[in-house]
Amino acid sequence: MHKMLELIKKDTWVFPYLKSYKKLLVLIIFLGFMTTFSGAALMFTSGFLISRSAQIPENILMVYVPIVLTRAFGIGRPTFRYAERLVSHNWVLKIVSVFRRRLYELVEVGTKSVYAKSQTGEVLNVLDNDLFKIENFYLRTLFPTVIGLVIYVLIAIGVGIFNWGFALAILLILGMTVIVAPMVTLAVNGARDFKQQQLEGQLYTDLTDSVMGLQDWILAGRTQELFDRQQNDFDAINKIKSKQSHFNWWRDMFGALVIGAAAVILMIFATRQFGNDSFGVNWIAAFVLAIFPAEDALTTISTGVGEWPRYQDSIQRLNKMDAQSKQEWQKSDEQSTGLITEPEIKFNQVNFSYNDSKLVLENLNLTIKNGQKLAILGQSGAGKTTLLKLLLGDEYPDSGAITINDHNISSLQQQRSDIISVLDQQPHIFASSVANNLRLGNLKATDEQLWDVLKQVSLIDLVRSLPEGLDTPMTEMGSRFSGGEQQRFALARVLLQDTPIVVLDEPTVALDPITELTVLKTIFETLSDRTIIWVTHHLTGIEFVDDVIFIENKKISMQGTPEQLMTTEPRFKRLLQMDHGNLIDI
Numbered sequence: 056m057h058k059m060l061e062l063i064k065k066d067t068w069v070f071p072y073l074k075s076y077k078k079l080l081v082l083i084i085f086l087g088f089m090t091t092f093s094g095a096a097l098m099f100t101s102g103f104l105i106s107r108s109a110q111i112p113e114n115i116l117m118v119y120v121p122i123v124l125t126r127a128f129g130i131g132r133p134t135f136r137y138a139e140r141l142v143s144h145n146w147v148l149k150i151v152s153v154f155r156r157r158l159y160e161l162v163e164v165g166t167k168s169v170y171a172k173s174q175t176g177e178v179l180n181v182l183d184n185d186l187f188k189i190e191n192f193y194l195r196t197l198f199p200t201v202i203g204l205v206i207y208v209l210i211a212i213g214v215g216i217f218n219w220g221f222a223l224a225i226l227l228i229l230g231m232t233v234i235v236a237p238m239v240t241l242a243v244n245g246a247r248d249f250k251q252q253q254l255e256g257q258l259y260t261d262l263t264d265s266v267m268g269l270q271d272w273i274l275a276g277r278t279q280e281l282f283d284r285q286q287n288d289f290d291a292i293n294k295i296k297s298k299q300s301h302f303n304w305w306r307d308m309f310g311a312l313v314i315g316a317a318a319v320i321l322m323i324f325a326t327r328q329f330g331n332d333s334f335g336v337n338w339i340a341a342f343v344l345a346i347f348p349a350e351d352a353l354t355t356i357s358t359g360v361g362e363w364p365r366y367q368d369s370i371q372r373l374n375k376m377d378a379q380s381k382q383e384w385q386k387s388d389e390q391s392t393g394l395i396t397e398p399e400i401k402f403n404q405v406n407f408s409y410n411d412s413k414l415v416l417e418n419l420n421l422t423i424k425n426g427q428k429l430a431i432l433g434q435s436g437a438g439k440t441t442l443l444k445l446l447l448g449d450e451y452p453d454s455g456a457i458t459i460n461d462h463n464i465s466s467l468q469q470q471r472s473d474i475i476s477v478l479d480q481q482p483h484i485f486a487s488s489v490a491n492n493l494r495l496g497n498l499k500a501t502d503e504q505l506w507d508v509l510k511q512v513s514l515i516d517l518v519r520s521l522p523e524g525l526d527t528p529m530t531e532m533g534s535r536f537s538g539g540e541q542q543r544f545a546l547a548r549v550l551l552q553d554t555p556i557v558v559l560d561e562p563t564v565a566l567d568p569i570t571e572l573t574v575l576k577t578i579f580e581t582l583s584d585r586t587i588i589w590v591t592h593h594l595t596g597i598e599f600v601d602d603v604i605f606i607e608n609k610k611i612s613m614q615g616t617p618e619q620l621m622t623t624e625p626r627f628k629r630l631l632q633m634d635h636g637n638l639i640d641i
């Protein structure tokens with residue numbers, strides 16, 4: 056109990072959202088109550104009607120009114136139930152859409168810390184399974200419990216209007232199913248349920264790991280061991296499930312007996328209260344029958360509360376991941392000194408290897424000044440892309456530091472998209488309008504700004520000629536546009552993003568030589584005031600940069616302006632001559 060209260064107090068994922076869409080919440084409780092009320096009223100009027108019909112009616116109105124009411128409540132019950140389901144799902148879907156966005160941002164911003172501290176399967180579990188469970192927490196535990204409690208109190212008040220002694224008796228007997236049974240369920244089944252959730256979570260994580268490392272299992276000839284492991288987990292889960300369903304059967308049986316006992320109490324109460332005259336006896340059946348529809352609302356409290364442990368695990372995991380991501384945010388907040396507009400990038404004694412295998416970069420020192428245009432050359436596998444990954448903070452050095460204006464890259468992850476944009480080999484075009492594709496660079500960009508960047512990248516005439524201009528749909532991968540045009544769209548997006556550093560990862564590799572040169576020209580002209588770091592295999596367009604570095608044998612083997620290298624490095628001169636107008640890899 057203490058743990059539960061502690062979790063509720065610290066939770067930032069589930070309970071704070073109960074303050075959102077309050078009117079809808081009240082409506083859910085009201086509709087839930089009306090569903091049970093209509094069911095009880097249906098039985099009440101039917102009970103009265105059956106009894107009354109057994110007597111000789113003085114006039115038709117004596118049975119006509121109960122008939123109309125029976126029909127009204129009969130229609131009311133499914134209608135209210137349907138409306139309650141509709142409204143509660145609507146509320147939950149609204150909240151879950153907020154969750155999904157929040158979770159996306161959490162994983163996106165805290166990528167490094169979240170992935171470093173959690174396994175892939177654990178992250179997938181949160182993204183998929185946990186959100187689904189929280190949906191269920193609202194729908195299966197929270198709402199039914201509140202509605203059940205409201206009904207419990209109203210039944211006692213209803214009887215209390217006539218006789219407080221019986222109201223107390225009803226309160227006590229129904230309390231067995233409303234309060235005692237949920238507590239016992241929590242105590243007996245709670246630990247089992249929690250264990251089951253943990254096992255399922257672990258299974259999810261293990262399965263993901265196994266699938267990702269399937270090749271290794273097969274190569275090591277240990278597939279049977281892999282199957283056995285999963286099978287053991289399944290067996291353990293099934294064992295717990297079977298014990299739980301056994302317990303639930305007994306608990307539901309107990310719930311039914313409690314309702315039976317409540318019916319007996321109500322019968323005694325109604326007989327005492329109304330059994331003295333020939334008309335009054337009609338109320339006996341009415342009161343007794345009315346309790347049965349309440350059974351559903353009252354017994355679901357046990358089911359709902361008993362499921363709490365399975366949600367507890369998910370809520371804990373979400374909050375834990377939130378905390379990890381927040382640490383990352385705080386780290387970046389503490390160390391950041393506002394927006395970086397004039398960046399100076401430094402690689403200081405950087406050593407890097409993938410998974411502790413051989414070094415890809417060794418003692419790398421490099422300074423890139425604000426506004427500098429730097430080309431990075433090197434043979435395939437030399438480590439050019441690795442250098443970019445380190446700069447972006449997608450990989451961390453084994454030792455040494457990478458800083459922008461003395462701030463470590465790892466502390467700038469939250470602001471990364473404000474500082475660095477990337478133009479890579481395959482421009483990402485989505486199946487949406489031209490405007491939406493461009494606005495991925497800046498969601499707030501006005502149409503005027505869009506036309507402005509389109510002009511800069513020489514696409515203005517093309518977009519004007521499209522049937523719906525900016526609203527023209529683009530197909531996935533932009534198939535209606537040429538490779539050069541797609542890169543220009545991507546460049547327009549980068550211009551809208553307006554970052555001081557732009558990383559070019561062979562953006563023109565797929566283009567023909569003439570288009571390549573014109574696209575490169577546009578890139579360097581439009582981004583003339585930015586720091587550009589360009590990874591390339593070709594020397595086409597090398598004249599646009601201020602400096603060139605060659606990466607070879609884990610180090611920078613040549614460095615200088617293109618003109619300097621032409622005179623001091625015969626190899627560079629030879630490569631340039633070979634590449635002159637041709638596509639020859641270095």
Ligand SMILES: Nc1ncnc2c1ncn2[C@@H]1O[C@H](COP(=O)(O)OP(=O)(O)OP(=O)(O)O)[C@@H](O)[C@H]1O
Binds near residue numbers: 434436438439442
């Ligand atoms: N995720 C990874 N895990 C393990 N090793 C990797 C990983 N990515 C790259 N490598 C290795 O690191 C070295 C440098 O790779 P990198 O991609 O940086 O080279 P590159 O110069 O960009 O090559 P290319 O020009 O072919 O793209 C290579 O030996 C490569 O096999």
